Amino acid sequence: MKTRVARLCIAFVCLMVSVVGAWGQRISGAISGQVLDPTGAAVGDAKVVIENSERAFKTEINTGDDGSFVSPDLPPGTYKVTIQHPGFVTYATNTVIRVNQTTSVVAKLEVGSLSSTVMVESGALTVDTSSATVQGVITGDQIDRLPLNGRNFLDLASQEPGVQLSMAVRSIPQKTRWSACPLADAQVAPPAFKWTA
Secondary structure: HHHHHHHHHHHHHHHHHHHHHOOOOOOOEEEEEEHHHHHOOOOOOOEEEEEOOOEEEEEEEEOOOEEEEEEEEOEEEEEEEEEEOOOEEEEEEEEEEEEOOOEEEEEEOEEOOOOOEEOOOOOOEEEOOOOOOOOOOOOHHHHOOOOOHHHHHHHHHHOOOOEEEEHHHHOOOOOOOOOOOOOOOOOOOOHHHHHHH
């Protein structure tokens, strides 16, 4: 009876540990930015409209006193960001939100009326300056066009800037066997991968 209770406790702890790991997986991105006037001073209380016409999604937020704004938990896709403030020309730009990335928008408003609009075509900053993490998104179109020798998914990681695969990663066996075994004899940790960036 004691071994059965012990096994149930171990199974419960393993389940809780795996659930905690699942919370770390994000399926959304974010937009953050700052609104400045022509002199570089912050523009507070500007109206920021973030819109995705493909999903019929629209949200409106206001900048803080320091001219900054953040819109977290946005589904991946292309968004139109429009910024308005009385006395300035309306600023608009299109930006792409990717999974687990924060896209930065720095808007310099021009003096003028709200009726005229400046459309910025250059897009947003694709470097996340708030983190030192090296990460990237490889789209399905890129996967279709890449020649993958042996269909090893780790070859995709080498396509990202700053990623170097060590020999330990390249020598991963093609198959890992998992078999039913008592919990006391089970291996809990999967093989470690070494990434260098």
